[in-house]
Structures are given as C-alpha cells and as structure tokens.
Amino acid sequence: MRSRFIYILPAFLILTALSSPLTGQVSNPEAIKKLILKYKTDARGPYLDIRWFCKDGSTRAARDPCPGEKQGHQHARYKDEVKRLAEKDHIFLGQILTSTPHEDFWDGNKAQSRLKQYQLELYLRNIDHGWVNQRAQFYRGAVQVEDENEWGIEFYQWLLADADKIATHYFLIRQSAKDIPHHAENNNTQLVRALSSEISDTYPAFQDLRIKIHGLPDAKLIQQVQQFQQSEKNKIPAELNPKFDALISGLKIMYRPFDVSDFIVHRKKLPLGMEADNIMLKFVQQYPGLTTPAARCQLMSQTALQLRRQIITPMKGNARLALIDISNKLESLINQEISQWKPTSLKELLAQVYCLSEAAAGFGFLELWEWDQLRKAMEMPGGKSMTLQELSEFSDAGRQIAEWGAGMVRANYFPVINLYKDFEPLAVGFFDDRVRSSVLLHLGLAVSRLGDEFAREADFSNDVLAIPDQSAIRGLNPGYAAGQLIVVTESTKDMVLSPDKIYVFYQAPENLKPVAGIATVTEGNMVSHVQLLARNLGIPNAVVSKENMEAIRAFHLLDVFYAVSNKGTVIIKPWFTMAPWEFDLFKKKKEREEKISVPVDRILLDNPAILNLRQVDATQSGKLCGPKAANLGQLKKMFPDNVVEGIVLPFSIFRQHMDQTIPGQKTTYWNMMYGTFKEGERMRSIGATEADIEAFLLHGLDSLRTFIKKMPLLPSFKSELQQQFLSAFGQPLGKVPVFVRSDTNMEDLKDFTGAGLNLTVFNVVDVEKIYQGVRDVWASPYTERSFKWRQRYLNNPENVFPSIVIIPSVDADHSGVMITKGVTTGSDKDITVAFNHGVGGAVDGQAAESWLLYADGTDLLLTPARESSYLSIPATGGSVRQPVTFEKRILSPADLKALRELAARILRELPNAPGISTQGPFDMELGFKDDKMWLFQVRPFVENKQAAASVYLQFISPAFDGGQSVSLDMTI
Numbered sequence: 022m023r024s025r026f027i028y029i030l031p032a033f034l035i036l037t038a039l040s041s042p043l044t045g046q047v048s049n050p051e052a053i054k055k056l057i058l059k060y061k062t063d064a065r066g067p068y069l070d071i072r073w074f075c076k077d078g079s080t081r082a083a084r085d086p087c088p089g090e091k092q093g094h095q096h097a098r099y100k101d102e103v104k105r106l107a108e109k110d111h112i113f114l115g116q117i118l119t120s121t122p123h124e125d126f127w128d129g130n131k132a133q134s135r136l137k138q139y140q141l142e143l144y145l146r147n148i149d150h151g152w153v154n155q156r157a158q159f160y161r162g163a164v165q166v167e168d169e170n171e172w173g174i175e176f177y178q179w180l181l182a183d184a185d186k187i188a189t190h191y192f193l194i195r196q197s198a199k200d201i202p203h204h205a206e207n208n209n210t211q212l213v214r215a216l217s218s219e220i221s222d223t224y225p226a227f228q229d230l231r232i233k234i235h236g237l238p239d240a241k242l243i244q245q246v247q248q249f250q251q252s253e254k255n256k257i258p259a260e261l262n263p264k265f266d267a268l269i270s271g272l273k274i275m276y277r278p279f280d281v282s283d284f285i286v287h288r289k290k291l292p293l294g295m296e297a298d299n300i301m302l303k304f305v306q307q308y309p310g311l312t313t314p315a316a317r318c319q320l321m322s323q324t325a326l327q328l329r330r331q332i333i334t335p336m337k338g339n340a341r342l343a344l345i346d347i348s349n350k351l352e353s354l355i356n357q358e359i360s361q362w363k364p365t366s367l368k369e370l371l372a373q374v375y376c377l378s379e380a381a382a383g384f385g386f387l388e389l390w391e392w393d394q395l396r397k398a399m400e401m402p403g404g405k406s407m408t409l410q411e412l413s414e415f416s417d418a419g420r421q422i423a424e425w426g427a428g429m430v431r432a433n434y435f436p437v438i439n440l441y442k443d444f445e446p447l448a449v450g451f452f453d454d455r456v457r458s459s460v461l462l463h464l465g466l467a468v469s470r471l472g473d474e475f476a477r478e479a480d481f482s483n484d485v486l487a488i489p490d491q492s493a494i495r496g497l498n499p500g501y502a503a504g505q506l507i508v509v510t511e512s513t514k515d516m517v518l519s520p521d522k523i524y525v526f527y528q529a530p531e532n533l534k535p536v537a538g539i540a541t542v543t544e545g546n547m548v549s550h551v552q553l554l555a556r557n558l559g560i561p562n563a564v565v566s567k568e569n570m571e572a573i574r575a576f577h578l579l580d581v582f583y584a585v586s587n588k589g590t591v592i593i594k595p596w597f598t599m600a601p602w603e604f605d606l607f608k609k610k611k612e613r614e615e616k617i618s619v620p621v622d623r624i625l626l627d628n629p630a631i632l633n634l635r636q637v638d639a640t641q642s643g644k645l646c647g648p649k650a651a652n653l654g655q656l657k658k659m660f661p662d663n664v665v666e667g668i669v670l671p672f673s674i675f676r677q678h679m680d681q682t683i684p685g686q687k688t689t690y691w692n693m694m695y696g697t698f699k700e701g702e703r704m705r706s707i708g709a710t711e712a713d714i715e716a717f718l719l720h721g722l723d724s725l726r727t728f729i730k731k732m733p734l735l736p737s738f739k740s741e742l743q744q745q746f747l748s749a750f751g752q753p754l755g756k757v758p759v760f761v762r763s764d765t766n767m768e769d770l771k772d773f774t775g776a777g778l779n780l781t782v783f784n785v786v787d788v789e790k791i792y793q794g795v796r797d798v799w800a801s802p803y804t805e806r807s808f809k810w811r812q813r814y815l816n817n818p819e820n821v822f823p824s825i826v827i828i829p830s831v832d833a834d835h836s837g838v839m840i841t842k843g844v845t846t847g848s849d850k851d852i853t854v855a856f857n858h859g860v861g862g863a864v865d866g867q868a869a870e871s872w873l874l875y876a877d878g879t880d881l882l883l884t885p886a887r888e889s890s891y892l893s894i895p896a897t898g899g900s901v902r903q904p905v906t907f908e909k910r911i912l913s914p915a916d917l918k919a920l921r922e923l924a925a926r927i928l929r930e931l932p933n934a935p936g937i938s939t940q941g942p943f944d945m946e947l948g949f950k951d952d953k954m955w956l957f958q959v960r961p962f963v964e965n966k967q968a969a970a971s972v973y974l975q976f977i978s979p980a981f982d983g984g985q986s987v988s989l990d991m992t993i
Contacts, residue, residue: 046440047440047444050443054444054445057114060114060155066153066154066156066157066160067114071095072096074095074120075088075092096117096120096163097117103115113139116142117163117164118176123180132890132904133190136197137436138437139201141451160232161228166235173202174204176201177338178342179338190906193433195384198345209271212267216268219264226256230245240276243272246265283350284347287344287346288347290343295331300327304324315373322379325352325383326380330389332344351383352460355380356458359373359460367989371989374419374468378418379392386425386459387425388885391907395422396418398418406986407989408983408984409475413983416472419471421884423468425884425885426459426464427456430459431887433889434452453567479981483590483591491569496561496588499974500561500585500974501585502582502584503580503582504581505519508524516530518530520534523537524538525540526540526541527570537560538561539560539561539562540562541562542566573593579596580596581595582595584974586977588980589978623643624643630673632645632668633748634653634657636654636669637650638934638936639934645673647822650825659926659931660956663955663956666828668742669825670826672823675822675823675824675825676822678690697721701718704717729796729803730797730800731796734795734796746827750829758896759786759829760828761795762782762826765823786898802821832896834950835859836857837862837869838854838862840943840944841962845883852873853871853873853874856912857869857888857891858886858891858903859891859903869884874917874920891903944962
C-alpha cells in the first residue's frame, strides 16, 4: 500500500475550530452573558423554586408530596426567563433531567444539541465553580441525584433499544454516558447519602457539602470533605469524627480507580453465551495474568474494538448500556496503563501506535469502516526490519487516525461550543478537555514520537522557529514569502488582512483575501477554493497542530521568512537569519513576476441575446461568455444526459445594462466604473501611495456595486428571459428553482484560476429573487475580496466582464470536486476526489471525504468527512441545514468507479474539443442524485509552476530512499 504523503511528516492532533450553521447563533449574546452573571450570585441560580412533579401531570408545593408512593419527583422549576431562552434560542441552562421527556432531551431534530449542552454545562461547572449554579449548587432539593440516576437508566434503556441510533451515534452516546448519571444506587452510595444527612443534621455548617453529595456529586468531594473536617476539627463534636471517617471511606470507594473486578458486574447484564459475553469472559480471565503494561493495553484495545462491533447485534437496551460502560472503563484503564508503557525499540513503538489506534476505533473516535480502510497500512512487520517507505506509511496512518479522531470530537461538539462561545468564552476549552482526557492524547504523543524517528532516519526535518514537536507540521502548497507573522487567535469575521503578511489561523477564512502566506490548524480539504487559490498563486500554505500554534504565538509580529517545499518541508525563521541565497530569491521573484492580462480583444458585445446552454461550447469562452458556461455547454454536448439544461446571459447583456444612465446621476454605470480605474491610474502617475489608491478604488467600486444591485432591468431583457426560461426548463419563470452563477472572463485563465471569487445565488424560485440574483451576480466582481485578488494578479482589472449561467437546482445526495491529478502525489495519472453530503460539497473548505484514486485501480482514503451538517435545497427555494452522521462512507465503490470512468473520458475527449487549449489536468464540480451523476463545472486545474519547480524548494525537501532497511530492534 502506498502512502498518502510519501514525503510528508506525520502530524500531531489536528484540533479544528470550524463552525456549524446547523445550530445558528443566539439572538442577543450580551443579554445571556448578563443573565449568567446574575445567576452566579443568585442563591437559586436559574431556578424559581422547588416543587413536586406528579405522574398525573400536576405540580404541588415543596411540602405537599404527590399522593401515593413513588407517584412523583421533587426538584426545582426553571425561572421564566430560562424557559424563554430555551424556547427562543434553544439554549438550556441548569438542566434537570428528571421529568424531561426522553425525545426532548435526545433533541434529534437539532443534532442532539440539548444533550450536548448538558455535557458542556457540566464542564463549565467543573472549571468555573458551578457556573450558573455557583451558589445554587447548595440550593437544597433543586436536584435529587437518585432521581437523576433513575432517569438516566430509563433514558439509556429507551435510547439503546434502537440499534439504528447506536449505529449512527455511537461516539456521542458513549461520550454522553460519561456525564449523564445512570448507575443504580448500591449499598455504599446509600450509606454515603445517609452519613452526610446525619452529619448535617447534627452540624449544620456541613449543609452545603451535604447538598452537593445529594445533588451532583463528583470525585472532588473526597478532598472537600477532608478539608472541611480538618478546618472544623476544633468545633465538630467528637461523636461525629467516626462518621466523617466512614463518609470519606465511602466516597473513596465511590471514586476509586477502576479494577478488573468492576467488569464482572457489567458482564452479568450481557446475554449469556452470546459473543459479547464470551469476549468479556475471556477478558476477565486473561487480564489478571498479564504482567506488562503493553500486554494489558493490547488486550484492552482488542476487547474494546470487538465489543463495539457486537453492540449493534440483537440485545436489550440494558445490555448495550453495560457495553457502553465497559468501553468507558476500558478507556480509563488504558489511559492509566499507557503511561507505564515506555517503548525502547522501534518495534515496541510501532506496537504502541497500533494499539492506541485500535483503541481509538474501539472507543468511537473512528467509524468502523474508516478503521478497516486504514488498518491495512498498520500491519505489524513480520521480520526484523522494515523499509523506510513502510515506516512512512505506518507513521502516516497513525497520524491520520489521531487527526480523524480529533475531527470526530469537533464535528460532534463544535456546534454547541460555537453556540455558547459568544456569551461564555470558557466554552471553547471543552474541545481540548474532551480530547486531552481521551486516548487521543496518548495516540498523538506516540505518533509524534514515531514521526520524529522517521524524520531522523530519512534525514528529513522542518525548521520552524525552534519550536517543539515539529513533526506535527506539514506543507500543503509550495511557495515562499517574507513578511510579518500574524498569529490569529480571535474570530476572523471582521479582520482586515494584509497582502504582505503571513497568517496563522485555526482555520482559513472562507472568503480569504490576498495574503503572503498562511498556516492553519485545520486544512479543510485540499481542493477547496481557498486551497486551489493558494496552490495556483504560489502562496505557501501549511498545517500545524494546536500546540504548534500556541508555540508560534511567541513570535507574533516578528518579520519572518516562510517556505513550503513541493514535498511538504516547512521553514519559518526570523528575517534577519536568512542566508544570502534566500535573500536572492526575492530579487529573482520580483524580476520574473508578471501580472496576467485578461483577454478582451475577442469579446463580442454587439448582440445582447440570451443563449440556451445547448448553443454554447468551449469556442465561445472569452467571446460570448466566460469559461464556466462555455465549458458546461461543452460538457452538455459530451454528456447530454448528465448535464442539466441551462440559460446563458452573455457579456453583451451585462454591457448593455451597464450603458444605462444611473438613476439620479449624470453618468452611466460603465463610465462610473471606467472613470474610477482611470482616476486610480492618474493618482499613481502623480506619486500617490498604493494604499491611498486602493482606498480610493475600493470606495468607488463599493458605490458602483450598490448602484448595480439596484439597476433597472430592461423590459426586453425580462421578456426574453421569461421566454428562454420556458423553452429551456419547460416551466415558466418562478416555477423552477435555479442557481444563478457568475462566470467572468477573468476565471480559469491559463495562469489564474479565480476559483470562488464571485457570487453564486443559491436555489432561488421567486421571479423577483431571480432578477435580483442577476443584479447581485453582476455586482459581485466589484467586492473588496474579488477586486483585491484581481488587482494583485491582473494588469487590467477594469476589463472584467461577468456573464451568467442559470441552471436548475439539483438537490444532490452528495457532491464535490474531482481533479484529474494526484494532488498529493503530483502524478497526472492519479485522481483526487473530495465529497460531502448534500450540495456544494468540498468547495468551501468543508472537512470532506477525500480519496486518491491510483492509476493502477486501487483507492486510498485520504480523509473521512467530518462536517456536522450538510446543505439541502428544497424545491420551494432557499437551503436547509441537515444533521449528518459518519457511520457510512459517502462515496461508494460504484461512485469511485464512475468517477474513474468520467475522468478517463474527460482526459481523452475534452482536450480535442474546439476551444480547449489544455491537455489537462482538469478540475470538476459534480454530484450524485439517486445514483445518477450530474456534472456542474469543468475548468483547468491551475498550479503555480514557478513555486513547484523552484530549485530552492526542491533543495529544502530532500528525497529519501524508500527501500532503505530500518531495524525493528533499533533503540529509540
């Protein structure tokens, strides 16, 4: 098996910070922040009072119990403002589980947001002295732990009775069982509660701790009770000291470390004689006899994975809950044992990485199909040595598992973290806490160590500001730059980016403006618009770990030299330490840098007539319309059944409308635009600064864009559009949902891709919205972002003409991008694909399912999808976010086969089509609906050949001998 990154070092955990639109944003974060501050000082916190909630639906006063034994539960009521917050913003503070309907708490229509908020609030309580319950944690009767436990057991029995839910949400359910109380009280628990009541009755100062023991106890209580006994020793009656000692002993039993004997209790709940029972019988028999941490960890990882495979087999909910509890205890045990396993040879380190990877799969950080794809690359070598290439592949697979596992945590929890972070910044720490308390922490450390060993054997290393753990850093796009280093730790939403600075982000902004270089904690996916622009323009781009980013923060605002080789080596060093030949790079770069000119000599503007897509082909690109419409028309000829019908609004219609006089003004739209650029040139000729020129141009274009968005559409144009719409789509305008896509003459040039710079209006039906979509698309080339990219790389940005292609919406099951080249291998014989569920997959930097399709017919999973939601487009227009799970792959083997066949035909036929001036590779956007492939776009795949061919970049990334033998007994 071949490695995805043959020359690239393995990385540590990739801790991503993507947001999810599924949960939206709160309406008034400042108001919620004030509410939380108020509750922290309120003795009742978010609660109004204590009531009895009876099974007949009635509510009774705190001292008026429900009639009959066990006919109700006593707990707090929420304040009215807390209930309003839940109704308006779907935010739940101070949740009490008892009496909560199971379906409501599962919150399936909101991607389990309510359950996840419960977990997040427990974290906030632990790190912030009770958070909203800072004083209310001592509000007696607000929460009854025995009722919460009883509810938790019933909830999991209800939830786990459904095999589909456990299959689709195994990771979340297993994680939730760490937080939701669900253990039946035993004699020791009852004893602890009784002792705490006796002590508080005799010594009222103990009341706060008694309430905590009866409410939501945790392991910290042991130390708190000990400290209380010590601080009050001169006041506590002597007869209470034995009870304090017994209470502390009982608490220690409750929170003692797990032991193998604990598993026997859970095993009794498993169906006798079934495979899960046999697996646990084998475990409890073998574990006590194992004498090394390595053997114990390996048995635990094997058992965890076996039990995960068994949990969806037929059994009752309580048996599945036992398996969940066993799995969580196995992770706690393996986290304890792994610190005692200290490999001293390469073979032992490989075994440790495999063991922890297997455990990550068993504990749900990977889906089973993902583990089955990767474990082939992690087969332990049978002899006494392995090749350096095999070591690279093994190391790479371990890194991928660590990254994918962290991505699983992100995908599940970042929607609620992002929901909370605007009013509670502490919420962002929940992600780190979840990862660091898991097996992923130990896997990341082991993988990082293995990466260091590979780098040493391959004589291959990064040079990044002398920070630790540089094997976590890997290059994505080749190039070099110099500039001030900016480490961005806050939101990039309103941030002004500079084209001469180098930025380190958690995630690159979706609408990235020109910069000198970038590094990110999450790479998104390699074929997103941002990545394609960076690759096309030679902007150095690398991915770093969160720990790397924290270390790099010490160099914020430092002037640095930054280089990424075409094989993945990364250099960041202070500007003043550059070697003479590195300074020379910028002299040569300046000498050979040439801006691109948009071709305008062929544009035909004399016939402003709307075209049917069937009338257009590649020969019209740059003449009548842009390459998007022209190439789509070419695809329509080649694949008539796989390309939708369409309408093309050529350049001439845009120019016709731009020649109108602006209402209320004395000039036309065109003259306003042209005059703005002319004045910019005049300012340059008299010595104005580039900053002043840019500010003038942006101000002028902003005014122009505002005018265009309100531009009157010619009656003849509207009439013709209605006729063409009916002819192309068979229904009148306003009856078919369509995409209104920009298609300028500046896109997909020989040396400039322009990917994603202009507007696409998504799935509109209403007639007026379609008309407005036309105006908005015409205005989009004059946005600040689009202008800045053009201004930096084009000689004549004023000569940008937008055409428009209107196509009916296809609500794809899954969609994405295919590039007829191995982006990571550099081979024109390989294929790279990246897909997400729904529409618009992969292009905007989503964490996509990516595959490398080798020329020999084998397929390699590069990354699984890790987006928490996908976009669907209803026939009524607009878009809807839907939650998504990962238990099944997006692209089936049949899909991959169809993509291979499509790529082969495109490469065979498209270069020979009239008007196509390249032999490839090509970049395509496409989707599948009900197993049928639909093609949406094709364009040349443009790379920066100067960066890729740079002698310097080749020099800093030496090749290694993949056949070199490495001894497994090598001391590390």
